[in-house]
Amino acid sequence: MSRQHLMTTAEVADYLRIKERKVYDLVASDRIPCTRVTGKLLFPKPLVDLWIASGTSGIDDGRRAVRPMIAAGSHDPLLDWALRRADAGIAMLFDGSLNGLRRFLDGDALFCGLHVPRFGGGDVEGPQESNTHLFSVGGQGGAAASQIVLIEWARRQQGLILPAGNPMQIGSLQDLARKGAVLRARQPEAGSRVLLEGLLAQAGLSVGSLKLDDMVAQSETEAATAVADGEADAAFGIAAAAKRFNLAFVPLAAERYDLAVDRRDYFEPPFQALLAVARGEAFRAQAEKLGGYDVSSCGRVVLNG
Template identity: 50%
Template sequence: METGRGSVTRTYLTTAEVADYLRLKERKVYDLVRQGAMPCVRVTGKLLFPRQSIDLWLMNHLEGDRASSRPVPVVLAGSQDPLLEWAVRESGAGLALLCHGSGDGVRRLLAGEAMVAGLHLLDAHGGGYNRPEALGLSGMRDLVMVRWAMRRQGLLLAPDNPLGITALEDLAGETVRLAHRQPDAGAQRLLTWLLARAGIEASRLRFTAHPSLNEDDLALAVRQGEADAGLGVEAAARRQGLAFVPLHEEAFDLALRRRSYFEPPIQRLFAFAREARFAERAEALGGYDIGELGRVIYNA
């Protein structure tokens, strides 16, 4: 992570600098800010312009492909995330939540059925998370991916962990019922990878009859005694009062079209995420690292 005065200069532009960069008069910059048409932040009353956001804004206004400018539903699809769902409600972003897994989010984004998709899909072959080429998103010429958070994934267990489960190997016991997700969910893909890395064959495990369609459903299955364990995020375990065994840290990112990044619902969400109470909530939920929140990790 960059530190020092030089990194601030590279990361943020002043009003005069952004006017020079865009070949605009400063008065025009102020007009665009007042209209909510240009991304900026206020620090002690002074306007600063994130360089990455300004570059996205500029590219968006240079786009020649109008096929991608068709209106899309103001919907957040993809994977469920407790911090993200809370932020959507508290920010008044106006995004409808339709969270049925990362794979579903990819499909809805490609079909124009969602404005933004939350993803945490591990590329078991190439390594890393949410790689567009591995997700089938590399054909989107205006795709942008923005970091939301790093999250701790692990085993969600009944309160007080009555079976004494401390590692993946303990799931192979004949009496352990394992809750699971649909095949294209990020958590299920991660579970498959973790089992393979540990040399545990899935055939040795006793899965519940039906998959849980989101994080809450899986946590409830464990809480209500329908399963003894399941893979999920620490925040979901805390919310249901479950025991938790950490196994892995993952990236949770937001995928959207470039023009959608500047729509009011998305800008309201990210503006809210810069407030102190957002950081306090992330700490209270547990298992989050929001140090890179808002960083553009892919720009087609």
């Protein structure tokens, strides 16, 4: 999170139009998202905005922003299918995990789907460490958004999507770089792009080590389509996208894809309709059909702010 998104005590008091003493009271009672950096209180503006929109007590004017019926964030084929099946009037606007999180924190989406790995000591940590770090500053856990519920949707396999038969015999990121294969990349705000850059760093490579084409894929489907149509030699994405187009797939990492939703909206009919679909046999059958999914813990609460 950039420095301009972190407010001081004086700045947040001015932003909320309250006295600094009131800010300290809110911090003491754990009623406002904040973090301590070298002993200094800092307040992440996106989380403060979410706190206001959620009607958190402390500045109680009886108002609560009504979120639009939009599912934002990262594109996931199984979520796409489930939303259509639920028929709850939720529109889809999938343009990457980080863009979706921004929309959600700004109150511009009902929920967002995301898969952003946590990096520690140069390694990508396991799927159990994904996503929760997005709701704290500096990984310290001090800025947890008090009204956010994070729900596990699925575990997925991420890796290289390649032409059927893997004619270039690519089995790793090193092969991808060494053989000069043309890669269709995802947009910088995509969780897949964040993961790819982390895996490249582990391998002693960077995006600059790869031969990228001039286009970026905005979804899993677009990434796989580029390979299927011969526009690129490879793409980085999920196993389900490769299977849909009968393409080769080299798994490189496991990840957890979660849904972030306001606690109050979690209990409302639209989101509950989606979860009802996820509890059904048809959902599990669809996950099996798509391939590369583990939905055994779908619906598990990962974080309850």
